[in-house]
Amino acid sequence: MSSLQNKKNSALKMMLWFGIGSLFMTFAGLTSAFIVSKNREDWIKNFDLPEAFYYSLILISISSLTLILSKKFLVKSQNNKSSILLLITIILGLLFVVFQFIGFAQIMENGYHFTGPTSTINSSFIFLIAFVHIVHVVVALIALIVVLFKNLKGSYNNENYTGFELASIFWHFVDILWIYLFIFLVFFG
Secondary structure, eight states: HHHHHHHHHHHHHHHHHHHHHHHHHHHHHHHHHHHHHHHHHHHHHHOOOOOHHHHHHHHHEEEEEEEEHHOOOOOTTTTHHHHHHHHHHHHHHHHHHHHHHHHHHHHHHHHHHSSSTOOOOHHHHHHHHHHHHHHHHHHHHHHHHHHHHHTTTOOOOSSHHHHHHHHHHHHHHHHHHHHHHHHHHHHHO
16 A cells, blocks of 8 residues: 555544534533433433333444454455445344434333423434434434445455444444433433
């Protein structure tokens, strides 16, 4: 790989890390506001997360493992196996999004909404935090779909897989972010 390509790859990784840093700050702000809001009189104690959020936690955790395995096969120049695992990762990511919306429905079935007279500060924050996270998962899924098509076309090999690596870093970030948010909402909600 040329020196110019190495510099370009380094710049791309640095831009990704700056973006991740800003997303981290966004969610730090949201979770901080959540904690501060616990002092409000209308805060509902022991607000249980929907069951679907637990399933989504499992799905997104497994998706990180399948993506790690996909990269291992890519490095071994086994692009077909890598592509299959990438596809599984994407499917798991899509199922994660589906289960998030099932979770929203479960919250509403319990009589809580995002806004309006049946909303609570708890439910509003949970909807907001989860929805903002879903938006970033969708962005990461789009990146993984692009990577899958490029991998199927043979654009990546064991020496040149920067796009794959960038999408992987972002995917693992949104995975770890959901694990953090889930634990946060379980213990502080």
